[in-house]
Amino acid sequence: MKGEMKELKLTVNGKPYELEVKAETLLVDLLRQELKLTGAKVGCLDSACGACTVNIDGKAVRSCSVLALQTNGREVTTIEGVADGDKLHPIQQAMIDHGAIECGFCTPGMVMSAKALLDENTNPTREEVKEAIQGNLCADEGYVKYIEAIEIAAREMRGGQ
Amino acid sequence: MDETFGNYSILGKAIPRVDARAKVTGQAKYAADIEVANMLWGQINRSPYAHARILNIDTSKAEALPGVKAVTTGKDFGGFKWGWSGPTRDEEPLAVEKVRYQYEGVAAVAAVDEDTAQEACDLIEVDYEPLPGVFTPSEAMQEGAPLVHDDRPGNICVEYHWNFGDVDKAFAESYLVREDTFQTPRMAKGYLEPPAVVAYWPDPERIVYIGAKGSPYFPYRILAKCFDLPLSNVRIITPIIGSDFGGTKNDMTPADFSAVMLAKKTGRPVKFVTSQFDALTTDLRRHPMWITVKTGVTKDGILKATSLKAVADGGAYTRISPLTMFLVGTCQTLPYKLPNFKYDAYNYFTNNPSSAAMRGHGLYHSRFAADVQLDMIAEELGLDPVEIRLKNSIENPKPGEIYETVNDVHVATCGVQECIEKVAEAVNWKARKGQKKVEGDTAYGMGFAAATYNSGTKLSAHNACAAIVRVCEDGSVNYLTGATDVGQGSDTIMSAIVAEVLGIRLEDIDLKRVDSAFTPVDPGSYGSRVTVHAGEAATKAAEDAKSQLLEVAAQQFGVKPGDVDIKDKKVFVKSSPERNMAWERLVRIACYETPGKVIIGRGYSTQGISMYGLADFSKGVGDIGTNYSFTAQASEVEVDVETGVVKCTDNNVIAHDCGFPLNTQAVETQVQGGSYHQGISAAVYEEFKMDSGQTLNPNLVDYKRPRAYEAPMTQVIHVITNDPYGPFGAKEASEGSCCSAPPSIVSAIHDATGVWIKDLPAQPEKVFWALKKKREKGQK
Structure with a gap:
């Protein structure tokens, strides 16, 4: 149902999260608006530009093309989690x-x-x-x-x- | 090892960009990333019609929706109209009486979240009376055609007629005269970052506007007028900007005006983030143009005369079309010698989204037409494309001398011949000649082109860039600029100039991006003007600060200020360098020795105007540029003769005369990008498909943009000419490559297959039919 809150457990940049999200929330909106990780950009929301690409369990995925709930139990890495402290990748x-x-x-x-x-x-x-x-x-x-x-x-x- | 040029500490080398770390770690904040406490979200209600009278707007249902805080319509703006210049102010923040293109903004809503704002927009009831429209220049120019603007008869937006020399006599004397018509596509600007803005009123007399604007002093002036405030009370802050390429991120959008109006109404910050759909359907586009070029040459292929006619679709509002049409004509007398030149320009209003400036502005259309036609002429005369270009191209003037064109364009340095020679050598042009390569269904071909671009564009009224260098007491430096880096790298270049002049390190400079409360006023990032004008301002401001410090140093050493200098963060007596002190110590003495100085250097640019004055648009004479860059390019393509698919190979070389590359790496990236995204893409990929004012491919799936797997690994060769009118000899970098790429691609397709594609882009269907027609003709 639209608007219904669901439980979501995931790891973002090595940090475990237990959240309540709406079923329709896109991963990119969860990252940018809830977790304030604005490194992933919104260019098109059509899965065409790739500006919102993150890694899910090591695979490159456009975070506008998956629901936040689809990352349940998974490991998400965003651009903010790529460098090792001050040492860049x-x-x-x-x-x-x-x-x-x-x-x-x-x-x-x-x-x-x-x-x-x-x-x-x-x-x-x-x-x-x-x-x-x-x-x-x-x-x-x-x-x-x-x-x-x-x-x-x-x-x-x-x-x- | 990267190439280096000149004898400088920082300039002339590959300098990593000052903002690259923030961008590569995701820390860089773009407009859409900005949040302000208590912020509302805005949405625009847009017209479904391309041309319609607005009979009534009922916002009551929207206002009643829980979560909606304010609604605005065009009437709230009290009849305010805006535009590029006084006579062209023909656009309202939100349409009041009629809409002139599809999805033009009619009303706007501020609500507690984006969804509520969108829902409220959908509840706004607008009664329209649909009107017949005009959707191409040929429709717009018909007798009795519907008028886009009632007070603009014939739908004429811009018209110029220029005539230099005696074109008719020259045609009569020519050995060969050719006339061809070419077409350039309706293109998106191509930025991935859709425009976004956050605006608020810290008190009832002051605006703060944070938005993705490449020319932030446009909204500074326009918002002050619109809201009847003194300029001192309008604060424009620029975040990091995700490209611009001219147009929407210079000018205003309905969201820009609405954000400020709704923030005023609600007393809360309002944020608008444009969707890519809205950007692709309503943002400014590159003009589609029909260019008829008639050229006469001698038997040896020497250009005698060109008559150029350009017909453009200007869209619904004037915007910057007067400049566009000027640019299409003005540089036709470069980079080749042209003694007789005639130009007729017609730009029509239509019920399409407005057209405006885009990387390669103006010159790209006419250079494409003329350079392809030059190859057609070469073919008819049995001349080699490189040979005919070398024969006609302008020689580099000797130092102190100026080349003047028939329309009074002045060139102090011109490296086009060297560019042509170096590219021909790099691709082994001579050896390649006559070696047609066909492998199965794939035909390979190579094309050549040369181009120019005006640099340090100068327009009437305020044209100067200014700069402030503030030396802090610990030796660190703030650089305050009015110039805006939209991705081209000017923040790095300006920091590098300041560090070079002061004799300190790049990392000692902290650049402050535009905040109109503190930074000096500036025309903006357009017309390849920033390096030349802001660079001059940076040089002068740094020299001013330096001279203040050298006075202190001279006192310390007991010599004259002219006897001391600063290099590698050391101030020293020139005749005995062992007498020196560290930069930090010098600054400390200057700032602390009672009463203590405050070291602020300032400077502004004058070079562009002091030389030769301004261009006259109606007569077509004079300089739009302070100086001019030159480019030559060879492109190889592979054409699938079964399907018509054209792809660039990695055999793609550009030689670029930017005078002096202040940052070699930035010049290379700019040139490669300009060539591919705004040049090659125009030649083979991009075009909006329209139907009666409706955009049929308003997304990045159906609207083809160039991707990595088709990208040529373009090689860039630097040609150094050290222009006397640019800072450290510099001219613009990259807009020239937008202009050389399309003709080189079209000539390469011809070399591979024998067909001329005169109507861009050379999409597979077009090439397929041209090949089919050619085969059928061959069979007859």
Whole structure:
């Protein structure tokens, strides 16, 4: 029923939560409005732009395309949970150093898609990198430096090999 | 290892952006991320009709809905109209008497949450009398066509007629004269961040507006007028902005006005976040344009004359169309020498959403048409595309000399020949010639193009950027700018200029984004103007602060101020550098030695205007740019001859003359992005499909935008010309690549298949039918 509150247990960025949410609440709204994690952006709400991408149990998922309740018992990682304290993740560091970021609106989603890829495979081909971020629209930087930055990060994660 | 240019500590190198860490960790706050205590949510009621008279608006049911705090309609604004300039103020915050495009805002609601606000909007009853409309320029120009604005006969929004030299005589003397008509698509601006705003009144006489605006001093001036307040009482604060590309994030939206009005009515902050559907159906678009270009050349392919006719769909309101149509014509005399030039421009009102500026503004349309036609001419004359471009392109003027075009455009530096040569070399153009490659159903081809873009755009009235450098007593520095970084990287560039001039590190500079209560007034981020004008202001403000500090240093060392300098955070006597002290110590002495100085440097830009004055739109003479960037591009495509699908290969090279790259990395990213998102995308992907004013593909699934798997890994070559009118020799970066990409793609499709696609975008269906027609013609 619309408006009915349901119980939800999940982990977000390593922190366990026990919440009551409406059945129709989208994950992105839970993150942004209830948990105040505004790193995931709302670009379209059509699952087309990828700006709201998060990781659920390690997979890249558009948080506008799942209900909050579908994450019951799962582990959600948002952009706010990627760095280890002050130490940035190699993907984040490479995107900064390589000049991949312009307006930055797609950046959190881009990082989350890249992270899901590199957590599974630190030696992807260029085609695999492009495929991993194909659901993430960028408006201004042309993807070239994002693709190269993810490759640089992959090398870093392989220990420079 | 990245390339570096010049002999600077910070500039001319790859500098990571100052805001990148906040963006990559999700900490950067965009307008939609901002919450204010006690905040209400707003929604707009929009017209389902593209053209209709408003007979009555009944808001009583909406007002009675629990949770609704206020409703506003256009009448609340007391007849206020706004626009780009005095004569073009033809738009109301919310439509009062009639709506002129579908989903134009008619009323707005503030409620306790978004859902309630939407529900209340749906309860507003508006009686309309639907009117017949005009939906293309050809409909709008018909005798007796319905009028979009009753006081604008013939639906003419803008009309220019310019004539330089003797075009008719030159055509008569030409060996070959060609006339072709090209078409550019109706495009979205393409930002992912839909416009958003939070507004409140801290007291009954003051507005605070926090919104995604690339030109925040537009709302500053417009809101002051609209709400009859002194400018001092209007505070515009810019959050981080998710791209702009001209248009909606410069101008006002119904949500901007409504947020302020509803906040006034309720005494509470009101937030509007536009949906992507609303952004795609109502935000400003790139003008669709029909460009007829007639060109005469000698037997050797030397350009004798061009006659250009541009017909544009301006949409429902004037907005910035007078500038658009000026830009379409003005740079036609660049980057090639053109002794005779005629231009006729017609921009019509229609019942479509309004058109406006977009990255590559104006020049992209005419350069596409003329550069593709140049390849058609080359083919007819048996000339090579690179050869014909080199023959006609403007040589780089010697230092101190100026190249003047027939329409009084002045160019101090022009690297187009070097750009063409470097690109041809990088793609091995000569070796490639005549080597058509076909693999199964895939045909490969390469196309070439060159372009220019005006940089440091200068318009009448207030044109200057200003800056304040505040040196804190511990040696840290605040940089206050009126310029706005919408993603192009100006915050980094300005910080870098200030650090370079002061002789300190980039991380010592803390840049304050626009807050009109504290930062200096600024025209805004448009027309590739920020680097040139704000850069000049940054340089002057930093020099001012530095000279105040050098006076103190000179006293300390017992020398003259001219004898000391600062580098690597050390102030030293130039003739004996061992006499030095740390930057922090110098600042401390300056600030603490009784009575204690307050070091504030200030500066504003003058360069653009002091040189050659302003352009005359009606006559078409004069400079819109302070200086001009140049670009050459080679693009390879693969065409599936079965399906008509066109895809770029990684064989894509751009050489860009931005004068001097202040940040090599930022220039590369800008050029790659401009080429792909606003250039290649216009050439092969993007177009709004319309039916009687209704947008048929108002979402990012049906409206195709370029994605990573089709992205060419474009290589960028820097061409250095050190322009005397830009800060540290700089000119604009990237708008040129929006202009070189489409002709290079269309010529590449021709090289691969033999068909000319003159009507963009070259979507599969269009290419498929062109190929089919060509095959059938071949069989006859």
